[in-house]
Amino acid sequence: MGYDLHFNVIWRNWDKLWGGLLLSLELAVLSIGIGIVIGLTLAVAHVSGNRWVRGAIATYVEAIRNVPLILLVYLVFYGLPQAVDIRYGATTSFVATLSIYAGAYLVEVFRSGLEAIPQGQLDAGRAIGLTPWQRFAHVRLPAMTRITLPALSNTFISLFKDTSVASVIAVPELTWGAQWINLNTFRIVEAYLIATAMYLVTGYVLLFLLRRLERRFRIARHA
Amino acid sequence: MTEPLLAIRDLSKSFGTVQVLKSIDLSVNRGEVVSVIGPSGSGKTTLLRCVNFLESYDGGSITIDGVEVGYDEGRKPRGERALARMRAETGMVFQSFNLFPHLTAAGNVMLGLIKVRGKSKAEAHEIALHWLDRVGLSHRADALPAELSGGQQQRVGIARAVAMEPKILLLDEITSALDPELVGEVLEVVRGLAAEGMTMLMVTHEIAFARDASSRIVFMDAGTVAAEGPPAEFLATADDHPRLSAFLARFRASHF
Amino acid sequence: MLDAMLYALPFLMEGLWVTIEVSFLTVSISLAVGVVLGVALIYGPLPLRLLVRLFSDTIRGIPILVLIFFVYYGFPAIGIDLASFWAAVTALTLFKTAQVIEYVRGAVQSIPQGQTEAAMAIGLTFRERLTNVIFPQAMRRFLPPWINGVTDAVKGSALVSLLGVTDMMYSINQVIGRTYEALPLYILGAAIYFIINYSLSALSRRLERRFSFVQA
Numbered sequence: 001m002g003y004d005l006h007f008n009v010i011w012r013n014w015d016k017l018w019g020g021l022l023l024s025l026e027l028a029v030l031s032i033g034i035g036i037v038i039g040l041t042l043a044v045a046h047v048s049g050n051r052w053v054r055g056a057i058a059t060y061v062e063a064i065r066n067v068p069l070i071l072l073v074y075l076v077f078y079g080l081p082q083a084v085d086i087r088y089g090a091t092t093s094f095v096a097t098l099s100i101y102a103g104a105y106l107v108e109v110f111r112s113g114l115e116a117i118p119q120g121q122l123d124a125g126r127a128i129g130l131t132p133w134q135r136f137a138h139v140r141l142p143a144m145t146r147i148t149l150p151a152l153s154n155t156f157i158s159l160f161k162d163t164s165v166a167s168v169i170a171v172p173e174l175t176w177g178a179q180w181i182n183l184n185t186f187r188i189v190e191a192y193l194i195a196t197a198m199y200l201v202t203g204y205v206l207l208f209l210l211r212r213l214e215r216r217f218r219i220a221r222h223a
Numbered sequence: 224m225t226e227p228l229l230a231i232r233d234l235s236k237s238f239g240t241v242q243v244l245k246s247i248d249l250s251v252n253r254g255e256v257v258s259v260i261g262p263s264g265s266g267k268t269t270l271l272r273c274v275n276f277l278e279s280y281d282g283g284s285i286t287i288d289g290v291e292v293g294y295d296e297g298r299k300p301r302g303e304r305a306l307a308r309m310r311a312e313t314g315m316v317f318q319s320f321n322l323f324p325h326l327t328a329a330g331n332v333m334l335g336l337i338k339v340r341g342k343s344k345a346e347a348h349e350i351a352l353h354w355l356d357r358v359g360l361s362h363r364a365d366a367l368p369a370e371l372s373g374g375q376q377q378r379v380g381i382a383r384a385v386a387m388e389p390k391i392l393l394l395d396e397i398t399s400a401l402d403p404e405l406v407g408e409v410l411e412v413v414r415g416l417a418a419e420g421m422t423m424l425m426v427t428h429e430i431a432f433a434r435d436a437s438s439r440i441v442f443m444d445a446g447t448v449a450a451e452g453p454p455a456e457f458l459a460t461a462d463d464h465p466r467l468s469a470f471l472a473r474f475r476a477s478h479f
Numbered sequence: 480m481l482d483a484m485l486y487a488l489p490f491l492m493e494g495l496w497v498t499i500e501v502s503f504l505t506v507s508i509s510l511a512v513g514v515v516l517g518v519a520l521i522y523g524p525l526p527l528r529l530l531v532r533l534f535s536d537t538i539r540g541i542p543i544l545v546l547i548f549f550v551y552y553g554f555p556a557i558g559i560d561l562a563s564f565w566a567a568v569t570a571l572t573l574f575k576t577a578q579v580i581e582y583v584r585g586a587v588q589s590i591p592q593g594q595t596e597a598a599m600a601i602g603l604t605f606r607e608r609l610t611n612v613i614f615p616q617a618m619r620r621f622l623p624p625w626i627n628g629v630t631d632a633v634k635g636s637a638l639v640s641l642l643g644v645t646d647m648m649y650s651i652n653q654v655i656g657r658t659y660e661a662l663p664l665y666i667l668g669a670a671i672y673f674i675i676n677y678s679l680s681a682l683s684r685r686l687e688r689r690f691s692f693v694q695a
C-alpha cells in the first residue's frame with residue numbers, strides 16, 4: 001500500500017525496454033523462420049517416409065512438446081557444450097532452442113495441412129501430366145499455405161511471448177530489460193508494468209496484422 | 224361458451240425493425256387440433272415459439288388456462304424458475320427433433336419427468352416405456368438417438384413432449400426434416416394423439432394431413448391471420464382469398 | 480554420467496513433489512474458477528461478459544514468465560504480498576483460468592441451440608439445463624484440450640524456479656551447482672518431465688475416445 005509510481009527512471013532507461021522488444025521480435029522471427037523449414041521438411045518426410053522415419057519424427061515431436069521450454073533452454077546453453085566442442089553465445093543458443101521447439105509444433109501443423117488436401121486435386125494434377133515435384137509445388141503447397149496460415153500466426157504470437165524465457169540465460173530481450181531496470185533502479189513495479197503493456201500491445205498489433213494478411217491471402221487465392 | 228385453453232390476443236413481435244407478428248388473435252379450445260399453414264416468413268413458427276416463450280413478445284398476451292405465459296401481473300418477465308415450470312405445461316416437438324444425443328430414447332423421455340415432475344427414476348422409466356410403446360418404440364428404449372432413424376427420433380421427440388402431460392402440444396413442422404417415406408409413421412402418431420383428445424397447435428406443410436386431422440386451419444400471411452375455419456369450409460372458400468389460393472396452388476403443384 | 484544421475488535422483492524427487500503440488504493447485508483452482516467464468520462469458524449480462532473477455536484476453540497476451548514476476552514483484556505494491564510459492568501458484572492459476580474459460584466457451588458453444596430449446600421446452604431451469612443437457616455434451620469437447628492443458632501447467636510450473644521455489648527445475652539447477660554435471664542432469668530432468676506429460680497426453684487421447692459418442 002502507498003506505493004508511489006515513478007516512471008521517470010523507466011523513461012531514462014527506455015532503450016533497455018525498446019531495444020529488448022526489438023530483440024524479442026527478432027528472436028521470434030528467426031525462430032519461426034527456421035522452425036518453418038524444420039517443420040515443413042519433416043512434414044514432407046513424414047508423409048512420404050517409411051515407418052522408421054515416421055517413428056523418428058514422432059519421437060522428436062513428443063520429446064520437445066512434453067518438456068518445459070526453460071529446461072530446453074538450459075540444456076542447450078549449459079548442458080550441450082559439455083558434450084560437443086562448439087562455442088556459441090546465449091542469443092544463438094536461444095534461437096537454436098526456440099527454433100527446434102517451434103519445429104516440433106509446426107510439423108503437426110504442416111502435416112495436417114498436407115493431409116487436408118483432397119485426393120481429387122492431386123489426381124487432377126496427375127491427370128494433366130504434372131510431375132511429382134510440380135504437383136507438390138503447384139497443388140499441395142498453395143493449398144497447404146492457405147490452410148496452415150492461421151495456425152502459423154498463432155504459433156508466431158506464442159513464440160513472441162516465449163522469447164521472455166531467453167532472459168534466464170541473459171539474452172537482453174524485453175523481460176531481461178525489465179529485470180535490468182529492477183536490479184539497477186529498484187523501480188520494479190513500473191518496470192514490469194511497462195514491459196507487460198509492451199508485450200500486450202505488440203502481441204495484439206501482431207495478431208491484427210496477421211489476421212489481415214490471412215484475409216488478403218485467402219481472397220487472392222480464390223480470385 | 225367456456226374459456227379457451229390457449230388464448231392469444233393482439234400479439235405482436237418484432238425482430239429489430241421487422242414486425243413478424245402483427246396483432247394476432249387466435250384461440251384453441253380444449254381437445255381442439257389447430258393447424259397453422261402459410262408461406263415461409265409468414266411468422267407461423269415464431270407464433271408457436273412465443274406460446275412456449277422460446278421467443279419473448281412485445282405486445283398483447285398469451286394465456287394458457289387463464290395464466291399469462293411469459294409475464295407476471297405487472298408485465299415483468301417471469302423469474303427463471305416460474306418460467307421453466309410454465310413451459311412444462313406446453314409440450315414442444317421440433318422440426319429438427321433436438322433429442323439429447325448423450326441420453327437413450329428412454330433417458331430423453333425421463334429427464335423432464337425426474338427433474339421437473341419430481342418422479343423417481345423407476346416411475347419415470349415406467350412412464351417413459353409406456354409412451355415409447357405408444358409411439359411404437361418400446362423395443363428401442365435403450366438406443367441412443369444416433370442409432371435411430373429420423374422418423375424414430377421424431378417419435379421419441381413426441382413421446383418426450385407428451386410424457387410431461389402438457390395441457391397443449393406444440394408441433395413445429397415436425398415432418399419437414401424427414402425423408403418422405405418416414406413422414407407417415409410420425410403423422411400416424413399425431414393422428415392417434417388427436418383421437419385421444421390431446422389439444423394441439425401445429426405448424427405444418429402437410430396440407431392433406433391438416434385437412435384430415437384438424438378441427439380448424441389457420442392461414443398466416445405476412446404476420447397476420449389471413450383466414451381461418453374448419454378444414455372443409457376453409458378449403459372450399461379458398462378462392463375468395465387470392466393469397467391463400469396462390470399458396471395452396473403452389474403446394475398442389477409441388478406436392479400432389 | 481549414470482553416477483551423476485543416480486546421485487541427483489533423491490534431490491529431484493523432492494523437487495518433483497513441489498512441481499506436482501504447484502501443478503495440482505493450479506489445475507484444480509483454475510478448473511473451478513474457469514468453468515464459472517466461462518459460463519459467465521456465455522450467459523452472463525453484457526458488462527460481466529466484457530469483463531471476463533477483457534480478463535481472458537489480457538492474461539493470455541502476457542508471457543507466463545512475466546506474469547509470474549508481475550504477481551510476485553508487482554502485487555505487493557497494491558497490498559498483496561505473497562510468498563514465492565503462492566505468487567507462483569497465483570500467476571500460473573490466472574494463466575490457466577484464462578485457458579479454461581476459452582475451452583469452456585468453445586465446448587459449450589459447439590452445442591446446437593436446439594439442445595437448449597428442447598431442454599427449455601420440457602421445463603428445465605438454467606441450472607438444470609447446464610448440468611443435465613449442456614455440460615454432459617460439452618464434456619466431450621472440453622476434456623481433450625483441457626487434459627492437454629494440464630501438461631502446459633506442468634511445463635509452466637518449471638518457471639516458478641525463477642522465484643526460488645524449490646520445484647524440480649530448481650532442484651536440478653541446485654545439484655548442477657554442486658556437481659557441474661549439467662548435461663546428464665538436464666537430460667534426466669527432461670526425461671522425468673517427459674514421462675509425466677506423455678502419460679497425461681496418452682490419458683487425454685483415451686478419454687477422447689471414451690467420450691466420442693456419436694453426435695446426432
